[in-house]
Amino acid sequence: MSIRRVFVSDVHMSPGLSLGSLQGCYDWFNLDESLKFEKFLAYLIDDDSIQEVIFLGDIMDDWVYPIEIQPPKYDKIANATHIIKIMANLRTLAQRKKGNITYVMGNHDMTLIKGQFNNFRQSVFAGIKFQEFYETTDGIYAEHGHQYTMYNAVDPKHELPLGHYISRLAATIAQRKQRHYTSSDIEGRFSVVGNFEQDEKKFIGPKGLIQDPLVNAPLSFLANELGNVNSDTPITMVNDGVITLREVRQQYAQLGIDWIKRHGLLDGLRSIWREAVGLDGVASKIATKRSKKVVIFGHTHKKENSFVIPVGSVDPVAIYANCGAWCLNIELTYIIDEYDESSETHTVTLKYWDKTAPDEVNKIQFSQKKM
Numbered sequence: 062m063s064i065r066r067v068f069v070s071d072v073h074m075s076p077g078l079s080l081g082s083l084q085g086c087y088d089w090f091n092l093d094e095s096l097k098f099e100k101f102l103a104y105l106i107d108d109d110s111i112q113e114v115i116f117l118g119d120i121m122d123d124w125v126y127p128i129e130i131q132p133p134k135y136d137k138i139a140n141a142t143h144i145i146k147i148m149a150n151l152r153t154l155a156q157r158k159k160g161n162i163t164y165v166m167g168n169h170d171m172t173l174i175k176g177q178f179n180n181f182r183q184s185v186f187a188g189i190k191f192q193e194f195y196e197t198t199d200g201i202y203a204e205h206g207h208q209y210t211m212y213n214a215v216d217p218k219h220e221l222p223l224g225h226y227i228s229r230l231a232a233t234i235a236q237r238k239q240r241h242y243t244s245s246d247i248e249g250r251f252s253v254v255g256n257f258e259q260d261e262k263k264f265i266g267p268k269g270l271i272q273d274p275l276v277n278a279p280l281s282f283l284a285n286e287l288g289n290v291n292s293d294t295p296i297t298m299v300n301d302g303v304i305t306l307r308e309v310r311q312q313y314a315q316l317g318i319d320w321i322k323r324h325g326l327l328d329g330l331r332s333i334w335r336e337a338v339g340l341d342g343v344a345s346k347i348a349t350k351r352s353k354k355v356v357i358f359g360h361t362h363k364k365e366n367s368f369v370i371p372v373g374s375v376d377p378v379a380i381y382a383n384c385g386a387w388c389l390n391i392e393l394t395y396i397i398d399e400y401d402e403s404s405e406t407h408t409v410t411l412k413y414w415d416k417t418a419p420d421e422v423n424k425i426q427f428s429q430k431k432m
Contacts (some may be wrong), residue, residue, distance in 0.1 A: 065399045066201070068396040069101075070116065070117035070119060070167070071388065072094075072098055072388060073120075073386075075126065075143055077090070079236065086235065103395075106157050112161055113161040113163070114158060114161070116283070117204065119358065121139075124229070124232075127235075128229050130231050131299060132198075132299040133299075135170075155187060155188030155189050163191075164192070165195050168207035168360070199400050201353065205359050206343070206358035207224075210224075214314070230287070231288075245363070247279050262306050275316070276313050276314065280306065280310060291306070292306050341369070344379070345369045355378070355379060355398055356382075357381075357396055357398075360383075361383060361385075362388075365381060365382060366383070366425055368380060368381075380409045380425050392416075394412060395412055396411055397410045404428055
């Protein structure tokens with residue numbers, strides 16, 4: 062007997078407030094992608110060979126909005142004209158798969174799991190389980206992946222991580238300047254700024270305020286890109302309140318220092334923040350510590366399917382796969398894991414949705430019996 066599971070992430074559904082604009086579009090999810098995702102869900106509904114579907118975060122998006130625009134509540138996203146049929150398909154999918162649908166939280170939709178949205182989840186996502194990660198006894202571990210990057214991990218001190226405000230500034234640049242920056246762009250640009258060496262004295266400014274370069278650098282870069290943003294510029298929040306750029310800097314002033322205290326320094330600050338190179342390393346650690354044979358992430362928008370080979374070894378210990386994305390005109394990809402119970406073998410396939418041939422990027426097999 063075999064078990065087939067589908068993993069998909071990073072759809073970034075939004076109300077499409079800027080989709081009608083010839084210039085200044087900041088929405089990541091466009092009308093063409095919405096039609097394709099709707100058809101993809103219909104395929105999942107009709108394919109009885111698929112037992113489980115796991116959405117690995119950032120399916121909805123309440124981050125990517127210019128600073129003067131109030132981010133929409135989730136019900137506004139769900140009721141947008143190009144989203145309504147998608148939401149209907151999600152509910153049908155949950156009914157057809159008898160509740161074997163899991164929604165793992167990402168960073169752009171992390172507030173969806175909060176109590177204030179209980180009624181929304183129970184009605185709009187009826188029959189869908191919400192979790193922070195997905196794990197099976199046959200060797201799979203999956204989550205969105207934002208928890209391993211400083212800008213986007215859940216911040217114990219604040220409701221939202223610094224990455225929310227970085228995304229708001231980036232959306233404003235997209236609207237006003239028609240230049241686009243993703244989270245990975247920012248992570249790569251500012252992953253290494255100086256050498257902290259866990260010495261807080263190096264970050265004390267002239268007025269005694271902590272000045273963390275990993276906080277200030279991306280904010281200053283994006284503010285300079287806009288050209289007309291200063292410390293008193295307000296950022297409109299979802300709760301009708303506002304926060305200034307100065308207040309953002311003050312609130313997150315010790316972010317890098319706190320992160321280092323919790324996680325320590327890794328390779329001179331490299332892999333700890335860089336999404337593009339970091340998640341495969343995380344996959345290796347998870348595979349080893351949790352004895353998993355398949356580790357799947359989203360978040361980076363970079364499709365991946367490869368063996369996990371620890372440093373200093375030549376033998377693979379697991380498979381690392383990344384779902385890619387369904388937005389920003391990126392090739393639409395998803396992951397299929399097929400587990401054969403008799404041979405204890407996982408077959409992981411990274412597949413394109415909108416290409417006729419080849420529909421498979423690659424296929425990798427890994428047997429638990431080899432371990």
